Amino acid sequence: MLDIRLELTKEPKEKPAKGAPLKFGHIFTDHMFVMNYTEGKGWHDARIVPFQNISLSPAAMVYHYGQEMFEGMKAYKGANGEVFLFRPDMNAKRTNDTNTRLCIPHIPEEDFVQAVSEVVRVDQDWIPTDEGTSLYIRPFIIATDEFLGVAPSKTYLFIIILSPSGAYYASGLAPVGIWIEDEYVRAVKGGMGFAKTGGNYAASLIAQVKAHDGGYSQVLWLDGVERKYIEEVGAMNIFFKIKGKVVTPALNGSILPGVTRNSVIAVCKHWGYEVEERKVSVDELVAAAQNGDLEEVWGTGTAAVVSPVGKLRYKDEVMMIGGGNIGELTQKLYDEITGIQWGKKDDPFGWRVQL
Secondary structure (H helix, E strand, O other): OOOOEEOOOOOOOOOOOOOOOOOOOOOOOOEEEEEEEEOOOEEEEEEEEEOOOOOOOOOEHHHHHOOEEEOOEEEEEOOOOOEEEEOHHHHHHHHHHHHHHHOOOOOOHHHHHHHHHHHHHHOHHHOOOOOOOEEEEEEEEEEOOEOOOOOOOOEEEEEEEEEEEOOOOOOOOOOEEEEEOOOOOOOOOOOOOOOOOHHHHHOOHHHHHHHHHOOOOEEEEEOOOOOOEEEEEOOEEEEEEEOOEEEEEOOOOOOOOOHHHHHHHHHHHHOOOOEEEEOOEHHHHHHHHHHOOEEEEEEEEOOOEEEEEEEEEEOOEEEEOHHHOOOHHHHHHHHHHHHHHOOOOOOOOOOEEEO
């Protein structure tokens, strides 16, 4: 168990007014969690301190070789003021899966969950209560050695910052358009596609710009070898409802194992849907759209939760999904997952953790 030192701010910031728009990831709370790692000493000096800039040498290895990772999760406030986390154990486990790939020292899962819980407790008054809002939690680890050599760092910082946020998409739960990328690739099996690391997202930016220029909200990636199998959206995993079955690409080492993805699969199975985790080719998708078998498409992720897709573009083919409207199952899944998260619905899975 961590011995966390607490230093409260002497200059608290003004909190957003109830009902004020909360653009995702723009406002930050009064405090942050910080912990150091030193080779031979391990993780040490756990502390919650006022939100502040950090000072690093220009030679810090994170700047030059990208040895860093991050997570994304949320805290919610219930109708009676209860504070909830959603499956924090999965984020803790995924942190260490990423750390293994990037040669970053593991953080004991119970320490990760404790750190998140304590900093959220300190800043719980920042959790917004308007419909669809939450407190976004961003844990991350960066390599801090002053060394211009390609090797794992001997020192690290583990930091958690918090951001009160509204809906991820400004348009709300309206269906979005997705651009299926056919030029660039994001990841390959054996690489870092399964890891939560900035390099994956930096690699996606050029295609994201193309998609936005074409009038689409997100990029749907194909596999990096054959360029024919669906993988994931830039900020989400992807699901299809084809002839009544729920289909999603199987985890293969180049796809992020999303917490919301796992939750949606569990809920669908609980409701009696047949769920297939398998390879899905873009040709199969186009054919299903053309013959009417593609009934619904949605993305899943911590930030957006469940995001309906109303249109897919692949080369010269534009596929309208459900007439551009949100699907019945998509809406039901959004209501169920967010209902569990906010304490409005029963939690038969034991996912909701009250602080």
